[in-house]
Amino acid sequence: MIDMIIEQRRRSLGGGFEVGRVLPFAKRRMVGPFIFFDHMGPLDLAPGIDRSVDVRAHPHIGLSTVTYLFSGEIMHRDSLGYELPVRPHEVNWMTAGSGITHSERFEHARAHGDHLHGIQAWVALPDGMEEIDPSFSHHSGADLPQWEEAGVTGQLIAGSAYGLTAGAATHSPLFYAHLDMAPGSTAEIPGGYTERALYIATGAVEMDGMRHESGRMLVLGAGASRVKALEHAKVMVLGGEPVGERHLYWNFVSSSKDRLAQAAADWKAGRMKLPDADDKEFTPLPDEPKPPAPAMS
Template identity: 45%
Template sequence: MSNINLIIEERSRDIGNFMVGRLLPFRKKRMVGPFIFIDHMGPKSLAKDENLDVPPHPHIGLSTLTYLFEGEIIHKDSLGTEQLIKPGAVNWMTAGKGIVHSERTPDKLRNTETNLHGLQIWVALPLDKENMEPTFTHTEAEELPSWQEDGIHYKLIAGSAFHKVSPVPVHSDLYFIEIKAQEKRTLNIGNELYGESAIYILEGEISTEDQSFGNKQILVAKESSLCEFTIHENTTIYIFGGHPFEEERKIYWNFVASSQETIDKAKEDWKRSKFPKIPNEEDFVPLPG
């Protein structure tokens, strides 16, 4: 019997001046473990007159994880943070009770031809952390656990797995793992995983039980302990998941919460300019609708 519970295809979404591939949430699967939102940005070639400009916008009840394959983004937030993120590094912002941030092409890359490619991920916070003070952490690429085994390259981007722990300060039991193969190999890593689990195929191909799957697909497992598959040559995948929460999470725009009242309050606070401000940034994204 197949261990694949659901196949999610990447869907195009317009986020202003940039098109992304939406992976989560999905109508048949709102979350995988604590992961509630995943966008695949690009790959996008930006002309000299094109830039990524996402003005100040708010978040509550979640942590954002930004991971780039190509290009650079400058992150600014209402804590006063100004951080350049490059490929392989991790920006981890925990919104808690409320934070505002912007994401833009750095000044040094404006008026130049550049490429932008990466993942934008939201991880819902556990109930006792939903109203925590906001924080921001940047982790350089060389700080992440990285190793090779039988010709396969592994990187633990966030969480814990394979008896290793990423320095990214997560708030629940989860994992986000990069696996790259130059040659065809069969992997059986179910005993390294826990909770709910899914595979995102960035490029290349994997196969299991006489079925093959290509890029821009998420495969959600019925049981993470049965995670066995063949990864083909020149393939990059991301395995993510963890223990799910008991309580349902609601999502509206950039807000995640366990109660509708919290969502409604955040909506009103943003309309009334009650969220903290980013220093020296006056523009903003209005509340939808």
Template identity: 45%
Template sequence: MSNILLTAEQDCDALEVPCQAIELILSPRVADLGGFFVRRLLPTSKRKMVGPWIFFDEMGPADFSPGDGINVRPHPHIGIATVTYLFEGEILHRDSVGSLQPIRPGDVNLMVAGRGITHSERERPDITSVAHRLHGLQLWLALPEQHEETDPGFHHYKADEFPVLTVDDVSVRLMIGSAWGATSPVQQFSETLYAEAILKAGQSLVLPDTAERAVYVVEGALKAAGSYLPTHSMTVFSRGELVTVTADEDTRLVVIGGEPVGRRFIEWNFVSSRKERITQAKDDWQAGRFDKVIGDEVEFIPLPDIARG
């Protein structure tokens, strides 16, 4: 999940595309965590961010036997807000500001790291005691410079709080931002877009016009601007182009985008506009200066060797 290190340079290969509307089509780096796959789309060597989004993982779908499940020990973040969104399953979130919140399909957990937060992601015993499935997305928003050192916080939004729209007969849920004439209740720190759409084969959807935007195909396949967009691909579209995506088959997609916030450095779970701030965060984690997760104070993930340099 958020603390996984994917270091192999299989980097999301850019496919050749014949149209100005498409900047890049990315394919994921995949990590097998013992039967549990994580697909990483951002950041890559070819594309670091889309708008303010600096990290994009799809976790699963994974089927767990009784006694198995997600068990991510406490770990730190700075300089970002994390977004967790599930299609299936449940995760129990705890953090150092005292939050204790299960997240279920359709909900959004927005955790504001700011100057520093620690959290864990586990499962409740009644979930792990039976066979279960987990499938979802974890994303990070780079905070604008004026908010990088804001106080940490946590916000939970239930599934029924989000606008559900019908756009040209396509079902759309708007989780963050304003689009298609609707606005999400989720807190924003800069212009941000995050939406989910479910298209039946043959249906089309016109994407919102934002400064930067990309589409991730969770299930199914799309066509756009004369190019084929397969399952698990992320397509980054050019600015100022009217873009329509059309489903080749029944498809679930996610749209992300927004206004860029400027260059960011990223190392392990730390993001900042300043390299020296990341160095400080690494030192603080090694020295035990981050606040502990309330109710999960014993275990923690050590700073990886790759982040010690």
């Protein structure tokens, strides 16, 4: 039932802000179309925190980002002109397509202090849609269907599962849900998808007769499966149909290494529009590793 276990690896984003990096993993780059999965926090942010903690304006191509918080608040600004916070149990779904830039700032924490905890995932766009026009949508309430059953409170974040469909416009078959599980409760992991996984954000669960603690992703086989909470647990379930091989460099995703090199060159040369409020503060292209060289013609 469990094909692979992936432990989060701690990564610094600068300014004392660390995340748990889960995907990509050396032996498992993707689960369905999910190519990136970061566990943010839990982290207490004191009033007056330095702006170095903010994620300054940076670019994306070839993917959709989805931000989901258990607690805290992040202010989103992008090059399409959208500016609004994401709060717990809401979703910012941003499709980069041919190119978008955005920043993520902790302005609420700077003013009031905050307890930040959440997940950021990237979903690779399928063949033929990698260069679609960029777009942004914010979802809350009825857009994110909820249900309760035998000690489990669920919220569908994106895609279709549990007989429900979430509001964000997705571009390939997928599902993504948050299960809040009381001790002793059990939950089904949605079937009908080629690739599936669950991630334990808090608490501990049992699957295949083994105990699994927070910070661990279980990549599952195709068979029917259930998970049992051994203590109160927040569990993310996700998966979908593969979209084919994707290359990843920095914040760029593409089926073409040439396209990654072009995106890196565009950003370095200042050819990608910044959010209006971030036009003087942005994240430079990293020096190492070098972006992939264009293929020889």
